[in-house]
C-alpha cells in the first residue's frame with residue numbers, strides 16, 4: 001500500500017507541477033497575446049493616423065540694395081549661421097519653413113551690376129520682400145526708395161503683397177519705422193495694395209518671423225483687401 005500511496009502522491013505532485021507549468025505558460029502566452037494586441041492597436045493608431053496636410057508653398061522674391069541684410073535674415077530664418085556674409089552674386093534661392101507655409105524665397109543680389117537685371121527674375125513671384133538698411137546714408141535711403149517704388153509699379157509685382165523690412169534697427173544710427181514710413185511716402189502709390197512695413201534686425205529673429213507670418217496671411221488671402229493705409 002505504502003509504495004502505491006507514495007507513487008500516487010508522487011504522480012499527483014508531478015501532475016500538479018506539470019499543470020502549474022502549463023498554466024503559467026498559458027498565462028505568459030495570454031499576456032504576450034494581450035501585449036501584441038495592444039501593440040497592434042498602437043501601431044494601427046500610429047500608422048493609420050492621417051499625415052498632416054502639406055503646407056502651402058509660395059514663391060517670393062527678395063530685393064533691396066547691397067548690404068541691406070537680405071542674406072543675413074534669410075540664413076537665420078533657415079537656421080544657417082554664416083559668419084561674414086558675402087554679397088550675393090546673381091541670385092540665391094532658399095526654402096524658408098514656417099508653421100503654416102513654406103516660402104521659396106529668391107534673393108536677388110543688390111549690387112549695382114546685378115540690380116539692373118532684377119526684373120528678369122520677377123516672373124512667377126507671388127509676393128515681395130523688400131529689405132532696406134535703416135541706418136544708411138540719406139543718399140542710399142533715396143536710392144532704396146526709388147527701387148521700392150519701381151518694384152511696386154512693375155507689372156509683374158504691382159498686384160502682389162509686399163513686406164518691407166526696415167532692417168538694421170539695432171544700429172545706433174537707425175531711423176525709426178515711423179520716420180521711414182514718412183520718408184518712403186508710400187501712401188499715394190501703395191493705396192489699395194497689400195503691404196506691411198516692419199522694423200527688423202538680425203538680433204531679434206522672433207520679430208522677423210512675426211513679420212513673415214503677416215506676409216503669409218496676405219499671401220493666403222484670396223481676394224485683394226481694401227487699402228490698409
Ligand SMILES: Nc1nc2c(ncn2[C@@H]2O[C@H](COP(=O)(O)OP(=O)(O)OP(=O)(O)O)[C@@H](O)[C@H]2O)c(=O)[nH]1
Pocket residue numbers: 064065066067068069070071072073084085086087088089108109110111131167168169170171200201202203
Ligand atoms: N548690425 C546689423 N548688421 C546687419 C543686419 N543685417 C545684416 N547685417 C550685416 O550687414 C552686412 C550685409 O548683409 P547681407 O545679408 O550680406 O546683405 P545683402 O542684402 O544680402 O547684400 P547683397 O547680397 O550684396 O545684396 C553683413 O555684414 C551683415 O552681418 C542687422 O540687422 N544689424
Ligand SMILES: [Mg+2]
Pocket residue numbers: 070071072086087088107109110
Ligand atoms: Mg545677399
